[in-house]
Amino acid sequence: MTTSDTATGDPRPLRADAVRNRAKIVEAAKAAFSERGLETQMEDIARRAGVGVGTLYRHFPTKDALVRALIVDKMERMAEHAKAAMKDDGDPWEAFAGVLRKGAEQTVRDRALAQVFSSQPQEAYRTALEDETELAARMAWLLRRAQDAGLARPDADPADIPIVMCGLGAVIHNERNWERYLALMLDGFRNTTVERLPE
Amino acid sequence: MTTSDTATGDPRPLRADAVRNRAKIVEAAKAAFSERGLETQMEDIARRAGVGVGTLYRHFPTKDALVRALIVDKMERMAEHAKAAMKDDGDPWEAFAGVLRKGAEQTVRDRALAQVFSSQPQEAYRTALEDETELAARMAWLLRRAQDAGLARPDADPADIPIVMCGLGAVIHNERNWERYLALMLDGFRNTTVERLPE
């Protein structure tokens, strides 16, 4: 969450109380959205932050802008996990799978994130998000490394990853079974070129 | 879609025009919901059916009731596929996977169904739906048979199936990649007890 969410160059520095309030708002929004999801109302957030809606709106021109800011934040954290995994010299498969698991864990704790992953709005976010963070590129790299090591199925495609996350988002808010989902999905990603049966 | 959606015993038979209108409504609702999803407005449906909203509401007391009726319908169709698959003596794995694929195909063509599968409301529907149709029981049977034949992973659980469908619902309305999703997921379901690597 960098300073210029509003994307103003920064003609004048923010006034002290404004800074304070902005922090409270972001804090409250994070909590509210992750607990109650995207349907959280602006007024709830304002109340929770101890400010008026007006104030909320001065800091974020629109609900969508607020959501977006928070989501980008989360995505950046994931992107960092991915970066770390790239430096990890251990099992390439585990490096790849580990990032997905981390992402999943983060998603369970944040209903809004889950919703964004799984529903329409995503469309809107995707380009913006994946362009900003290098998440997609890094995941692709991790996947390829696992493939080169013969651990991931050769025909797996970086484009499959958003699919997995999308499904994950849906699964999460209905069941506690996301671990199950991930397990199945990851097995699907593994290298299974070893023939098993006459078919 | 049986006669008594409104669940009245049936004190008096429905009047001729009422029957006609009900049919038009169901028809319109099916089309509208599958094209535009759950956010379709009641008035759209009414217009499409060539009746007034009032009429719509006399037949279905609530939007939710209407949706539910249509969804149950779809579920019943799936349950029939499952039943057919049970009688099929071919490859047990294909029988199981085939039903999932059929379900997926049906879901791609119906946005509302996809939404129900993937979002919160499902909670509300699930019990009602799966109790009415025997879908769940049948899928469980198909899965077990595939397991007994050594074709599905031994630790797969009937409870995993709703998870798959849930993820599917989410994936579908964002990508054309549902086939990819299913492929990965199904591979996850396969028997992979053959060790591949020293681990």
Added chain:
DNA sequence: ACTATAACGGAACCATCATTCCGGTTGTCA
């Protein structure tokens, strides 16, 4: 044909939210 009644249509109603407005505060700078 005629009436009692079931069914219609669609305007009006109401609840829910995001967003806007503006009179009142507060921080900052001289």
Added chain:
DNA sequence: TGACAACCGGAATGATGGTTCCGTTATAGT
């Protein structure tokens, strides 16, 4: 310490969409 812009709060506004109401119309039975 005073003045002025930057900020604040929260009531009011507007849009959306499900649901209800009621005067009108079609159907079934005589």
